[in-house]
Each structure stands twice: as C-alpha cells, then as structure tokens.
Amino acid sequence: MRFAGEVVILPLPDFADLSSGPRVPTSFPPNSLSLRWLAELVRRHEERHPPLDEARAHAEARAVAGDLEARVLRRAAVLEAAGGWREAIQRWQGRARLLLVLACVLAFVFGFGAAAGALGDGTRPVNVVWTLGGLLGVHLLSLLLWLASLMLQGRAQGGALQHGGLLGRAWLAVTGWLDRSREAADLPLALGGLLGSGRSAAWGVGAANHALWFGALSGATLGVLALLATRRYGFVWETTILPADTFVALSAALGALPGMLGFPVPDAATVLASGDAPMLDEAGRRAWAGWLVGAMTIYGVLPRLALALLCFGLWRRATRALALDLGRPGYARLRPLLMPDSERIGVRDPEPAAMPHPQRHAAVAHGDGGAVAVALELGDDLAWPHALAGAHDAAVALAWQDGGRLDSREQRRSVRARFAAHPPVRLVVAVDARQTPDRGSLGLIAELADHAQATRIWLAGVDAAAEQAGRLRQWREGLAGIGLGEAAALADAGAACGWLERGDEAR
Structure with a gap:
C-alpha cells in the first residue's frame, strides 16, 4: 500500500470575549492562538498600509493592566472589525476542520482498499511476509522520515510551516483557494510569522499527520479483519535463498508483543509447514490471521494513535506559551503609544475648601x-x-x-x-x-x-x-x-x- 502524506491541520480554539479590561464584543480568549494570530494580521496590514491608529483602540489598550503584549492584543481585538479578520479566521478554521474530516474519511477508505488489494479475493494463497510489508512498510518509512525531520528542525531555522512537507503546503494552498477574499489573503503568512522557527508548528503538523495515518491503518486493519471473517485464505511464505529458520525467527519476533496482548501466534511447526504449501489447516489459518491482525494493531494503529495524542498535547502546551515577537518594527512602534512613560491622570486629590493661612505662634x-x-x-x-x-x-x-x-x-x-x-x-x-x-x-x-x-x-x-x-x-x-x-x-x-x-x- 502506498499511502503517504502529511496534512497541516492546526487546531484553533473557539472565539470568546477577553476577560480583562473594557468589554470588546469582537475579542478572543486572552491566551489563545487566535488572538495572537489576529495581532499578526493587524501588524502585517499596518506595515503595508497606514496604521489603524484609532483613539478608542489605544485608550482601551492602555486601560488593560499588564505588559506591552497584553495591550497589543487588546488593541488588535478592538481593531479587528476594520479588516474583517475575525470572520476570515473563523472561515479558515471551519475549512481546516472540514478538510481534516474529509482527509480522515479518505484515509480510512484508502486503508480498507489497500487491505483488499493486499489479501486478494481468496483464490490464491496470501504471502504473509509480503502482505505485512505492503501494509506496514510505507507507514514505517513515513514514521522514520517524520522523526528525522523533527530532529533536523531543531537545528535548522526558517518558516515552521514549511516542515509540514509537500502535502502540508498543498493543504494550505487548497485552504486558501477556497476563500480568495482580501481578508483571508494574509492568514497563512501571518500564522507562519507567529509560529516562527519553533517546534509548535511541528507538533500541530505531527498531530494531523499521525491522525491521518491512524485513520489509514485503522481502515487497513478493519479491512483485513473483515476479509478474513468473510473469505477463506491460505497463508504461505516463499523464499529462494533464505533458510526456513529465518521465517521462524521473524514470525516469533513480530508476534512477541501481540502475543502478550492475547493475539494468536503461529508456532514453529506451523511456520515450517507454511513454507512447503499454503496453510489450509483451520488452526494454522487462525494463527496466521491473528498474527497478521495483531502485528498491524501493535506496530501500526497503536503507535500512530499514541503519537497523535502526544503531538496534540505538545501543540496545545506550545500554543499556550506562545508570545508575540515584540522586537518586530510593527510592535516596537506601538510601545510609546501603549506604554507611555507618563500619562495625564487628572486631579487625584480634591482641592481643599481653603488654603492654610499663617496663624502666628x-x-x-x-x-x-x-x-x-x-x-x-x-x-x-x-x-x-x-x-x-x-x-x-x-x-x-x-x-x-x-x-x-x-x-x-x-x-x-x-x-x-x-x-x-x-x-x-x-x-x-x-x-x-x-x-x-x-x-x-x-x-x-x-x-x-x-x-x-x-x-x-x-x-x-x-x-x-x-x-x-x-x-x-x-x-x-x-x-x-x-x-x-x-x-x-x-x-x-x-x-x-x-x-x-x-x-x-x-x-
């Protein structure tokens, strides 16, 4: 089976109101990726167009207790209505989730089809080694490539979204193509500028990538199980130059972990008998079927599920700790406006009814x-x-x-x-x-x-x-x-x- 692809789906939290400062109906959660994404959109817009220096936005931003980033985020929340960016982000989010669901469904269907192609229609014996290699080989190769790219990313600099691979960039292009509005033009670039060269994007990409592989391998495993339940297959292994002991050791090694979880594993006699002719004995067929399903579950489905959950957790933690790069010129320009050295606060103490007069001691x-x-x-x-x-x-x-x-x-x-x-x-x-x-x-x-x-x-x-x-x-x-x-x-x-x-x- 050839099923390789890495689709970039970055989960976005829902939109809500800010919890501090004056109430802004079009604001986001104060620690969300979406709010910082919005601030990046405003920054990119103001670097190419006249600044959106509305007095109301600056006044509400200065009213927020906190550092410069908190005030920049408040200002962006107030200004977002001028560019319609909130609706654009919501549309992008909806399209991303829809594409993720469709991709998972297609992965499941392709996995089921790959299982049918690998096992055949039952008219010929199933080569257990070739079938298992075809169903798990591309998965293992893709997993090794993902680990290698993750290690290389820690040493390299550059756009974090580029580590999603060719299909990941194609996903961004398709997502953007579905909405060609002016407001959505800067969404991918602003997101890439926000994530920078860190690993937060890699965790999001990895979560989506492993979720798709989990769907594909689940479809393949369920396909194998469905075909084994409805058709009669004979199992065989074939070789020209390798000794029979090689397949005995291989089947025992691959069946060790599945056997611990209760999956049946063929014994040495069954493996040797399958090398001379297709295994037609009912007990032998069940042993090979359990070995095949157990290997796909233990070495395919469960690792991808665990990695998807791990990457998703790391993605959530990284995005919660995400901070704006306040050294960028677009943010540095706002520092004297939002964090002035002094502010007019008016009269703090009421004027006395009468000033003191000398009383003469x-x-x-x-x-x-x-x-x-x-x-x-x-x-x-x-x-x-x-x-x-x-x-x-x-x-x-x-x-x-x-x-x-x-x-x-x-x-x-x-x-x-x-x-x-x-x-x-x-x-x-x-x-x-x-x-x-x-x-x-x-x-x-x-x-x-x-x-x-x-x-x-x-x-x-x-x-x-x-x-x-x-x-x-x-x-x-x-x-x-x-x-x-x-x-x-x-x-x-x-x-x-x-x-x-x-x-x-x-x-």
Whole structure:
C-alpha cells in the first residue's frame, strides 16, 4: 500500500470575549492562538498600509493592566472589525476542520482498499511476509522520515510551516483557494510569522499527520479483519535463498508483543509447514490471521494513535506559551503609544475648601532668629545663595542668614524645627517664578510664614516667557490665597535683599 502524506491541520480554539479590561464584543480568549494570530494580521496590514491608529483602540489598550503584549492584543481585538479578520479566521478554521474530516474519511477508505488489494479475493494463497510489508512498510518509512525531520528542525531555522512537507503546503494552498477574499489573503503568512522557527508548528503538523495515518491503518486493519471473517485464505511464505529458520525467527519476533496482548501466534511447526504449501489447516489459518491482525494493531494503529495524542498535547502546551515577537518594527512602534512613560491622570486629590493661612505662634512676637532667606525648589540655573547675595554688596549679604535649599523632605523638616526653636524676625522665601505654583509649595510657604514675624516671597527667575505664560499672576493669586498680599511678593532681587537688611513697617 502506498499511502503517504502529511496534512497541516492546526487546531484553533473557539472565539470568546477577553476577560480583562473594557468589554470588546469582537475579542478572543486572552491566551489563545487566535488572538495572537489576529495581532499578526493587524501588524502585517499596518506595515503595508497606514496604521489603524484609532483613539478608542489605544485608550482601551492602555486601560488593560499588564505588559506591552497584553495591550497589543487588546488593541488588535478592538481593531479587528476594520479588516474583517475575525470572520476570515473563523472561515479558515471551519475549512481546516472540514478538510481534516474529509482527509480522515479518505484515509480510512484508502486503508480498507489497500487491505483488499493486499489479501486478494481468496483464490490464491496470501504471502504473509509480503502482505505485512505492503501494509506496514510505507507507514514505517513515513514514521522514520517524520522523526528525522523533527530532529533536523531543531537545528535548522526558517518558516515552521514549511516542515509540514509537500502535502502540508498543498493543504494550505487548497485552504486558501477556497476563500480568495482580501481578508483571508494574509492568514497563512501571518500564522507562519507567529509560529516562527519553533517546534509548535511541528507538533500541530505531527498531530494531523499521525491522525491521518491512524485513520489509514485503522481502515487497513478493519479491512483485513473483515476479509478474513468473510473469505477463506491460505497463508504461505516463499523464499529462494533464505533458510526456513529465518521465517521462524521473524514470525516469533513480530508476534512477541501481540502475543502478550492475547493475539494468536503461529508456532514453529506451523511456520515450517507454511513454507512447503499454503496453510489450509483451520488452526494454522487462525494463527496466521491473528498474527497478521495483531502485528498491524501493535506496530501500526497503536503507535500512530499514541503519537497523535502526544503531538496534540505538545501543540496545545506550545500554543499556550506562545508570545508575540515584540522586537518586530510593527510592535516596537506601538510601545510609546501603549506604554507611555507618563500619562495625564487628572486631579487625584480634591482641592481643599481653603488654603492654610499663617496663624502666628506666640513665640513669633519675640523672634530671635534674625533675618533668614531660604530657597524653595529653585531651578539649577539659579545658584543659591549667590542668586540673591549678588544683588547687593558683600556687607549687605552678611546681614542675613542662609537657611539653605528646601528641595528634600529632610531639608524641610530641618528648617521647620529650626524656625520653631528660633523664629526669624524677617524671612524671605525664594521661589522659581517660571514654575506653576502648586498647593504643596503654597502650603509650605504658609507654614514657614507662620513662624516668622514678617515674610516676603522673592519671585526669582522672572523672564519674558514667565510673564507671557501668566506665571507672576498665578503666584500673586496663590500667595493671596494663603494670606500674603500684593506687598509680600517681590520680583526684584535687590528689593528682597534690601528688605532682609532693613525691613519695613509692613508686616
């Protein structure tokens, strides 16, 4: 019997909704091959056409908690309606299953026919060695070739689907020919790009290949059993150069495993008698018939069934662990869109009904801390204290104390403790007027002013850009909100430095 072929049937899970994030009616299971197949289709489409950068798709993708792959899969699930790929995958899946069923039926029929051709119509004796070799020989050769290709694939690189053999590629061509729609054009290429050079495709191909051989050998075995049950056959072995002991040893070796499972095995006397003339004795015929059916079952049907189940299990495990190649340019382009370094999240804390106001501690009336200047989050280009000290001569610069920069939590805690112990008579807080005032900065200014007899705010770094952006107005409004009026805001370094030295009546 000549029945050789490897058909590529890749089982696909059913479609369903994603379980996380906003509900998308046209989505797939989050760990399915189909969803990653869809992502590959979207990638291939966007590499040849303008990107499908829909704002809704990106927003829903960023809402998914997870890594870049999870967000790429969500985006693909939202965008699939634009290309009709979900329906194309479902059609491909239906055609693949239909072709698999038809191929298994044909394999069974061909196997049954091969059994009829090997045994004949009963008018001539059956050569047991030739019959068994004809029914199992091609199967054993195909199995050895499959094992060799599997080992070679582990060393070679290239498209994984190409390891399905000629008939496997023909199956892909026939499957694609049945649907020539635009949506289905990229299905095989996208699947091959997804599976890459790993062994996941080889397991899927192997499962289908062994399933077909299981069908063919089951048909052949059932055909042999049906013909032996309805016709009378005589069995013989023939040779010109080999001794009779060779066939005795061969029949005993091949019948060892079937005999353990209860299949009848001819004894040495029956084997020797069959070499002189066709075995017509009823007991001898039954022994040869059981030996033939047992050998086909043990060496043909059961190994193919076991390999089909093994390959299918490995295929399922490999596809569950499948991951997108995020290094491809089509996916790398999406990283800053789906995994931005920062996102606008809006106001997280509600604005207080009123900002804190300086309440003046009792110790402030007897402040002994002198004149102090501190810097609150000044830009790096504003050197402290030189930015303020440089506005006057050295004598004036020595008339006040440098309270330091207040950039860290520790620095702020330290200056609070210092002012609580020694309240300053005059306090200048230097702020960067180019930055927008926030509640945290204004609250700290109010807390520091609460410990001083008089406070002024030096708006450092004033430039045309800050004035154009309205930063000065924002600072004055913010300071007014914490109880520091217009007179407390100084935009000139000289005025701030002079106030530290001399003070004034305004408190």
